[in-house]
Amino acid sequence: MKTKSDGIGLFGDLSVKDHRLIVGGCDAAGLAEKYGTPLYVFDVERAEKTAAAYLNVLKKEYPDSTVCFASKAFCCKAIYKILSKIGLGADVVSGGELYTAIEGGADLEKIYFHGNNKTEREIEYALSAGVKNFVVDSERELRLLQKYAGNCKANVLVRVNPGVEAHTHRFIQTTAPDSKFGFSIADGTAEDIIKSISSYDKLHFVGIACHIGSQIFEPQSFEIAIDKMTDFIVKLNKSGIEVERLDLGGGFGVHYIAGDKPLTPEAYMKNSAVYLKKAVAARGIKSPHLIVEPGRSIVGEAGITLYSVGAIKTIKNLKTYAAVDGGMFENPRVSLYDAEYTAVIADKADIKGDKVYSIAGKCCESGDILIDNIVLPELKENDVLAVLTTGAYHYSMASNYNRNAVPPVIAVKNGRSAYMVKPQTYEDIARNDVIPDFSEDFKC
Numbered sequence: 001m002k003t004k005s006d007g008i009g010l011f012g013d014l015s016v017k018d019h020r021l022i023v024g025g026c027d028a029a030g031l032a033e034k035y036g037t038p039l040y041v042f043d044v045e046r047a048e049k050t051a052a053a054y055l056n057v058l059k060k061e062y063p064d065s066t067v068c069f070a071s072k073a074f075c076c077k078a079i080y081k082i083l084s085k086i087g088l089g090a091d092v093v094s095g096g097e098l099y100t101a102i103e104g105g106a107d108l109e110k111i112y113f114h115g116n117n118k119t120e121r122e123i124e125y126a127l128s129a130g131v132k133n134f135v136v137d138s139e140r141e142l143r144l145l146q147k148y149a150g151n152c153k154a155n156v157l158v159r160v161n162p163g164v165e166a167h168t169h170r171f172i173q174t175t176a177p178d179s180k181f182g183f184s185i186a187d188g189t190a191e192d193i194i195k196s197i198s199s200y201d202k203l204h205f206v207g208i209a210c211h212i213g214s215q216i217f218e219p220q221s222f223e224i225a226i227d228k229m230t231d232f233i234v235k236l237n238k239s240g241i242e243v244e245r246l247d248l249g250g251g252f253g254v255h256y257i258a259g260d261k262p263l264t265p266e267a268y269m270k271n272s273a274v275y276l277k278k279a280v281a282a283r284g285i286k287s288p289h290l291i292v293e294p295g296r297s298i299v300g301e302a303g304i305t306l307y308s309v310g311a312i313k314t315i316k317n318l319k320t321y322a323a324v325d326g327g328m329f330e331n332p333r334v335s336l337y338d339a340e341y342t343a344v345i346a347d348k349a350d351i352k353g354d355k356v357y358s359i360a361g362k363c364c365e366s367g368d369i370l371i372d373n374i375v376l377p378e379l380k381e382n383d384v385l386a387v388l389t390t391g392a393y394h395y396s397m398a399s400n401y402n403r404n405a406v407p408p409v410i411a412v413k414n415g416r417s418a419y420m421v422k423p424q425t426y427e428d429i430a431r432n433d434v435i436p437d438f439s440e441d442f443k444c
Helices: 028-035 044-061 077-086 095-103 120-129 139-148 189-199 220-238 265-283 333-337
Strands: 015-017 020-023 039-043 065-070 089-092 111-113 133-136 154-161 203-209 245-247 289-292 303-315 319-324 343-345 355-360 369-376 384-388 409-413 416-421
Touching (some): 028 303, 028 384, 044 077, 077 089, 077 095, 077 416, 095 120, 139 154, 189 220, 203 220, 220 265, 333 369, 343 369
Parallel strands (some): 065 289, 245 289, 319 355
Antiparallel strands (some): 015 020, 303 319
């Protein structure tokens, strides 16, 4: 039977004192007692250090660059406040993300609006709010930008599909030939859409963008993408089209389990920056302004989730379930991607276990299993279980399935804690419910 090993040593910014897990200088079990569970805990300093690492490498290796935080990884007002102070912009993919970024203080000049099907309302709102940079993924979007641009020209980057296969789960590969994202370089569609932009007087073509996938470990995938993108720039230059900006997206991997071996953010970024400089020089083209969009790699390992153990049930000769007070409503990634995690008992974090458990969620679904076959010390009712590397895509993808509340988010730094996102109440969950009135006064 396959089991997950302990693996606490993988996560460098977590520490253990007297067997107790410490995050951001705070005792994890103490946080669970103070705030309740399930609870997202976010280490602010960890995220700040990672974000600064990207900036510092680029400042040295490729100064003409912008680092944008990929909002879909973790979107709340506080994260934009934290990262914009360091100098990051924001990659947003919806009106809601854009609104949150603006409210959080993101620099409008550094906001890039992505998305494969921006609605008319979203485009109108973005332009009225002062957003200048749009990563276009459809011909329809060009028409809508032209319609609402007013007296200001919108900067347009075109998302292209370079056809690079990154070794990730098929649902998070974004440049497969049949991907819903981008215009294909191979069949000429990308070049055609770029040429068409000149017919819109309120649009200004500035560059091309790609994103090859997520949770990528090997730097070779990014190198291949750079080769494809710079080759395409050469082709566009021959048609008289200048490319000012090159957006290479994100996708840098993080640790989830013992077998994961990502590079450091510094190594990822230095490799890509150095390779891009060489690729540009080899092709004799003008160096473009480089945009990168890390998300998971900034916030993923900065987050943990705390649960309380409830029912423990042994099925003789098969398995033992330990149910927690969370589940697929606050972590759908296991169901979506077969995601794997490392977990520890918060007050026995460095104690090697000898019991095998399947950690079950509380949703009314047989598939609501957060971790299958993990080795832990013997679990007891009310133990606090800490699941590591949950800072990315957990809060962002959480739902009220089964009318469970989305957990709050606690920021920790230097031994202090405070809410980033407050708890939901039952009243919050039902706040927008309406019992319809079909009387005569409400005829269609």
